[in-house]
Structure formats: structure tokens, C-alpha cells
Amino acid sequence: MGLPDGSGDLLSEMDGDAFRRLFPLQFYESHFVKSTRPDGRSLTEARETSSALGAVASADGSALVKIGSTTMLAAIKMEVMTPPTESPDEGCIAIDFHMPPICSPTVRPGRPADAAPVVSKQLSDTILRQVNCHSGMVNLKELSLISGKAAWMAYLDIYCLDADGALFDAALLSAVAAFSHLQIPVVSMNDEGKVVVMSEEQGGKEAVNNGKRKLTLSSIPFSLTCILHKKYILADPTAEEESIMETLVTVVLDSSGQLVSLYKPGGPVLAYTSVIQDCVALTRQRARELQAILDEAISGMEVD
Template structure:
């Protein structure tokens, strides 16, 4: 009972501040938390990164290896994103198979990278319909402070930008690793996802865990380097008005330009 009263008091305080254009951490409604991006944090991985978005922290590793293409995509390499929230990241998380929220998290990250066509998957083909290069991007949330969608997306993009692609030669219809020869991945664009929460009649960029507990709806918009909206994911029980959707789109573009400059420094 005591914790419920405390939670309600916290929600009331958040709503009271939002009405004045402020937030509990002092940010403006359209202001994202500070972002710290490190690369090369997993020495044995082909690429890796650690991203801190406020109190949220994610580590991502990229593994690259030959694989068989998907049956209907023999002219493209493989791209698969996965995600997990470690039990130490959040007291409410329990070990076991991923729940719906974690599955959605991985799919949103995957869709943002895939739909923006960040990587030219055609260049990852060794033998069409037979052998391709697969990129497997695994993100682990080690501290859950809100907005896991963006934190995992940024970590995945940074991990890809930091990775090296081994060279393979085909001998007897099988890929053989060429020792000591690598290249950068075929990057076409830099995707940036921006998540916004709707609380009452207000829209907030990059919600914290406390703000997520109060939100009526959320939306994640991913844009490419050309400023095109390529992927959208909506959650929550409430909806967004047309005016709010325009506002969210403008926020996603504005914040996306700032984050993209950080990514460009990794290239």
C-alpha cells in the first residue's frame, strides 16, 4: 500500500511538471538525455559497442559468419537483431524465455536497421542462393532506465559501424576464410530511432522509466540520413492526434540529426 501511494505521488509530480513544460530530471519536453557511445568493448566480437542513454545502458556485440541465405532472399546476406534484458538490469525481470516486450524490442531495432537499408545486403552474397555472409547483432540491457528502444537501436548501429567483415573465398562451392583480410561493412545510410511518450496532452522525447509508467501511448520513429521516415512503431492503449503525429515526426527528424552526428564520428 505504501509503495502504491509513493508511485501515485511520483506520477502526480511528473504530470504537474509536464504542464509547466518541465520534467523531473530538468529536461525540456523535446530534449533527449545525454548519450555516451563506446566501441570495441568486446574484443572477440567482429564489432561491439556500449551505449549509455541517461541511466539506461546497453552492450551490443556483432558476429559475422558465412551462412545459408533465406529461401526467398538468395540474393541478400542475412541480418538478424536480438535483444535481452538481464535480470540485474531491472528487479522486475526474471530469467527465462523472452516475453512480448523483449520480442517487440528486438523487432523494432531490426526493422529500423532493415527498413532504412543501412547495410547493402546484396554485397554480402558469396554464391547466390547458396552462401551468404550473416550479421548477427545481439543487444543486452544491463541497466534499464527507460527508453530501451532507442538505446538498443543506437548500440546496434554503433556496433555495426565499428565492425570489420572477414573476407571469404569460395573453394569447392564452400566459403573459406582469408586470414588477415577484412573490410568495413557496406553502409548506405545511418538510421536513428527516436521514441516519444504521450502523457495526457503532452509529447515527451526519450521517456525515463518513471515517465513510461505514466504514459498513455508511445511511438518510435526511425529516419535515415536523407531525413526520410522509414519505420514506425506505436504502443500503449491511447492514440495520437494528427497534429501530435506531425509534432512527433518533426521531433524525430530534429533529434535524429543530432544523434547522426555522433554516429558519423564512428565511421
């Protein structure tokens, strides 16, 4: 909907909420010219972010992550499996992303959210990527127990509790946090010769692995989603911002600052590489912030 001439006078005379509802794009642009946003952030400022490890007591690894109002709960359950013949010395990771109706008014009961399979695929590609023969964040060989006979299957489930924009960024951070918290259980051989998770009552049995252990995480990925609108770049958009402005770019960098992926689902073709370079620079800064948040959460768990 176009804004009539004399929009400045109209804005001053019209109630702010009414103007926002009737002319949402123009409402936002009236803030952009002042290098700010309606929620008080600068254009390139991300929302307040927090990470709490161990949010699910029954899981082997878990985390609750919030970016603004966007909230993700990630949980990992480990199960012993027979490894595939093509990779007898590797375990597996299965990733599912869930968007229950409670997360957003746009998600209807009985109907899967359109974004869920897209985010799930992005997460799998990012966490399990193979680039130039280097492993992704998790080395699947670390999930092997007995070559060709037993390995770990890690089931990672991420539940979106509040979908207020930048879903992939929050989901990826929750996955990284859950794997950082993960403790691989102790297993033993039962009377039938099968590898099973040891219970506390089986303390006398010989363990196949040496106590609970943590995974070695490398090339940890961090991401930042930006909206590109005219000459403006908006970092970490809310759901309202995403619904009004269509050009989204998500940059994923690893912990060494190397580009992992760049995802652009829609909007016009980008004509200037400088815009992408600006987004990468913002992501590099954001990655340092997220690493510090994750380190603080891990340190807090170790103290406890």
C-alpha cells in the same frame, strides 16, 4: 489514485519523496506546468547520449551505447553460410535482443521479459525493411561471397544492461553503431572447396574477398520515443515516466529525414495530426544529434 483537493498545500507540506511515491502522476504534472521534469530536463530534451565502438574485442563489430542510464551492448559475429535458393546473391542478418535479469527489477530470472521479443521484431523490421523496392540500412547483396554457394550470415545480438526507458531507441542506435564498426573478415577456399574465414596463419592462401572491408550503410535509421500526456509531449522517457503515462509514440526516420515507421503500442487514439507532426519534428532534430554522436565515435576509432 486521485489527489485530494488542496494539492498545492499538500505538496508543500508533504516530503517530496513521499509525494512522488503516493501520487506519482500528480508529482510529474506539478513539474510539467513549469515546462520541466524531475530530472531537470525540459519536456522535449533527450538525455545525455554516448556511443563507444569496439566494445567487444572478439566480435567483428560492436558498440556500447548509453542514453541516460539505459545501456545497450551490441555485437556482430560473421559466419559463412550457403545462401537460400530464392536469394542466391544475398547474405542474411539475424537479430536477437536480450534482457537479462540484471537490466531491471521487473525482469525475473527464468522468465523472458515481455519487451524483448517486441523490441527484437521492431529492430528487424527497421533494419531489414523493404520500402518501395529500396533496400534497408544494409544491402544484403554486399554479404554475398560466391553466388549460390557462399554468403555471410551476420548475427547481431543486443544485450540490455540497464533498462531505464526508451529501449528501442537505444537498441537501434547500438545496432547502427555496431554495423558502422563492423569489419567483414577475409575468407579463403579450403582443401575441401569450402569457403572459410582465413586465420592469420593462412596468410599465404588466396583470399576469396579482397581484405577486410566495411559495409556501405544507407538510409541509416534513427528513432525517438515520446510520451503524450494531456497537452504535453515528453521526449526520451525514463522507465518511471513510461510506467506512469501510457501513451507512447516512437518515430523512426532515415538519414535523409524520411519517415520509416511510426509505432504506437497503446494508449488512446490520437485525435490530432499536429501531435504526430510535433513528434516527427522532434525526431528530426534528435536524428541530427545522434548522427553527430555516431560520426564522432567513428572518427575516434579512425584516429586510434
